[in-house]
Amino acid sequence: MQSHLNGFRIGNPEISKPSEQYHASSNSDTLPNEVDVLIVGCGPAGLTLAAQLAAFPDIKTRIVDQKSGPLLVGQVDGIACHTVEMFESYGFNEQVLKEAYWVNETTFWKPEAIQRKNIVRSDRIQNAEDGLSEFPHVILDQACVRDFFLELMRHSPSRLEPDYSRRMLDLLIDPAVNSEDYVSTYPVIARIERLDPSHEGQIEMVKARYVVGCDGAHSTVRKSIGRILRGDSAKQAWGVMDILADTDFPAIHLKSTIHSANKGNALIVPRGDGDMVRLYIELDKFKEGERLSNRDITPDHIVAAAQQILQPYTFEVKEIAWWTAYEIGQRLCDKFDDVPKNAIDKRFPCVFIAGDASHTQSPKTCHGMNVSMQDAFNLGWKLAAVIQGRCAPRLLHTYSLERRPVAEELIGFDCEFAKMCSAPPQDVGNADSEGIDPAEFQKYFVKQGRFMAGTATHYNPSIISAEPTHQHLAQELIIGMRFHSSPVIRLADAQPVHLGHTIKADGRWRLFAFSSADDPAAPSSGIRNLCEFLAESSDSPIRQYTPRGADIDSVIDVRVIFQQGHRELVLEKMPAFLIPKKGFYGLLDYEKIFCADLKCGNDIFETRKINRKLGCMVVVRPDQYIAHVLPLDGYAALKEFFDAFMIKIACQPISFSKETT
Numbered sequence: 001m002q003s004h005l006n007g008f009r010i011g012n013p014e015i016s017k018p019s020e021q022y023h024a025s026s027n028s029d030t031l032p033n034e035v036d037v038l039i040v041g042c043g044p045a046g047l048t049l050a051a052q053l054a055a056f057p058d059i060k061t062r063i064v065d066q067k068s069g070p071l072l073v074g075q076v077d078g079i080a081c082h083t084v085e086m087f088e089s090y091g092f093n094e095q096v097l098k099e100a101y102w103v104n105e106t107t108f109w110k111p112e113a114i115q116r117k118n119i120v121r122s123d124r125i126q127n128a129e130d131g132l133s134e135f136p137h138v139i140l141d142q143a144c145v146r147d148f149f150l151e152l153m154r155h156s157p158s159r160l161e162p163d164y165s166r167r168m169l170d171l172l173i174d175p176a177v178n179s180e181d182y183v184s185t186y187p188v189i190a191r192i193e194r195l196d197p198s199h200e201g202q203i204e205m206v207k208a209r210y211v212v213g214c215d216g217a218h219s220t221v222r223k224s225i226g227r228i229l230r231g232d233s234a235k236q237a238w239g240v241m242d243i244l245a246d247t248d249f250p251a252i253h254l255k256s257t258i259h260s261a262n263k264g265n266a267l268i269v270p271r272g273d274g275d276m277v278r279l280y281i282e283l284d285k286f287k288e289g290e291r292l293s294n295r296d297i298t299p300d301h302i303v304a305a306a307q308q309i310l311q312p313y314t315f316e317v318k319e320i321a322w323w324t325a326y327e328i329g330q331r332l333c334d335k336f337d338d339v340p341k342n343a344i345d346k347r348f349p350c351v352f353i354a355g356d357a358s359h360t361q362s363p364k365t366c367h368g369m370n371v372s373m374q375d376a377f378n379l380g381w382k383l384a385a386v387i388q389g390r391c392a393p394r395l396l397h398t399y400s401l402e403r404r405p406v407a408e409e410l411i412g413f414d415c416e417f418a419k420m421c422s423a424p425p426q427d428v429g430n431a432d433s434e435g436i437d438p439a440e441f442q443k444y445f446v447k448q449g450r451f452m453a454g455t456a457t458h459y460n461p462s463i464i465s466a467e468p469t470h471q472h473l474a475q476e477l478i479i480g481m482r483f484h485s486s487p488v489i490r491l492a493d494a495q496p497v498h499l500g501h502t503i504k505a506d507g508r509w510r511l512f513a514f515s516s517a518d519d520p521a522a523p524s525s526g527i528r529n530l531c532e533f534l535a536e537s538s539d540s541p542i543r544q545y546t547p548r549g550a551d552i553d554s555v556i557d558v559r560v561i562f563q564q565g566h567r568e569l570v571l572e573k574m575p576a577f578l579i580p581k582k583g584f585y586g587l588l589d590y591e592k593i594f595c596a597d598l599k600c601g602n603d604i605f606e607t608r609k610i611n612r613k614l615g616c617m618v619v620v621r622p623d624q625y626i627a628h629v630l631p632l633d634g635y636a637a638l639k640e641f642f643d644a645f646m647i648k649i650a651c652q653p654i655s656f657s658k659e660t661t
Helices: 020-025 044-053 081-090 093-099 142-154 220-224 299-309 368-387 393-422 438-447 526-536 541-545 635-643
Strands: 034-040 061-064 105-111 119-126 166-173 188-194 203-213 230-247 255-259 265-270 277-285 315-332 351-353 487-490 496-498 509-514 556-562 593-596 616-620 626-630
Touching: 034 044, 034 188, 034 368, 044 061, 044 142, 044 368, 081 093, 081 142, 081 368, 093 142, 105 438, 119 438, 166 203, 166 220, 203 220, 203 368, 220 351, 230 299, 230 393, 255 438, 265 299, 265 393, 277 299, 277 393, 299 315, 315 393, 351 393, 368 393, 393 438, 526 541, 526 556, 541 556, 541 635, 616 635, 626 635
Parallel strands: 034 061, 034 203, 105 255, 203 351, 509 556, 556 593
Antiparallel strands: 105 119, 166 188, 188 203, 230 277, 230 315, 255 265, 265 277, 487 496, 487 593, 509 616, 616 626
């Protein structure tokens, strides 16, 4: 973190200086008449989006929720490996890892061969494969995750706070506004009712450039744009409890899946505090025409079911911190914005839905929250880029194009997983009996490990996800998939860092240039030639898209990784483009040059299969996904890629630490 780039500051460097826009609106208790982005719902998706947009003080963002305040306890809490990677880009991953339970192993339980009413452990496996991510799969109360986002928003330049006790009534898209005018006008009119006692019943009218519905399965925003959740119910009830229990069940503090002979099934998810655990307990199936609302389910029913499933072990609940019952169901919208499929080439979207507003699933896999947050992470930087005039509004079509297939894959996985979780185990030695072989369930669990870790998402080619023409240059950095980080050494200070951790949630693109086998100090080396193009050519995306007066990496941040060890290179012989002047005082940025970590197993050229002879460029989107892989001399293709969606500003002069040669 370059904490003093714009001058010395005392105090916590993670607390930004308030913007002028904040000072102008800080005393207002009412919503403004006009906003750039109105977010409806303070769930994980809504706060992920709000926290990202809060970093842009020139974007007027408001987030409303009908609840009276933030969530205190309960709700889904599984955090996938890739979600922790995302948290790193927001800056609070260390807090998550400190407070969370690390899911290192999973145990599997089945009926005992002779005494079938008793359960016995069938296996114990590593939860995630080695090398999948630098971060683990963890468990943390969703309320804590929300608090981290809220704190980040409070410390942002805009000091964004949710407006609670406000219910969205409806919204209207002004038909008089032409599609081309959407970026500069306010086509959406939202009616919001206040619920707080001192203003109860008052209606606020807000005009917005964009509205994002993160308001759950019963989304008003979704209904207002005519979208419908379609899918099926499994006619199966499950109970969930966060409890303090006195039990001799030996795996109570390990993630465990349990199939009993005829008393139902269970899933145990420990919590990070060492005492509390979450239980997912299978309850009775519904009769024809019956729904969850017809059942009088109480905590006592769930506890009694758990005691039956866990035989022969004792299980006494001392305290229930939170509980609920839910009906398994998987539902999905056909599109995640307001533009009909037959009108995509005629207009741009201005209303979006994310998270449970667009897809719902059972909470047992704890994956719905992760997908919901990734929905918002995908959308946030796109909205910012369009509002700030850096990208053409056609970029916004890619949100639904990319995220709906991910949700569809989630629904398919959830259907199969929920079916297996609810199925009774087969009789021992009788493969023809009804039910599931516990060994098959375990195989499916292992097979889906990358999906559950959040690392399997693969976006199809689009204007921001190129065809894999040069994929052979970086075989393990796959276009359309998340950038898989690896250790490197920073040249200027010999610090070991993770390259992926340079990708922050700040809306910037990253261009990682991996050196070829030639001498880095040679006048015609591939890296030096690339730097000369980026700095001097009128076709350089750095010069074409960087606003006048801004730091040269304010839109596209270039970083270079050399094959040599850090003691083999000389910093002062590096291209001046890689040590630019930045900030108020024009201080030199020494954090753009890295070397391979040559310790055993850490060389990024080996782990990510970078072509050592030729090197390559890897273009990474603001949401950590790889957009392109190109040769080091692929200047024309690099220009063509960015020209497809970015808006040219002008060819800007670039300031260096020394004269270019």
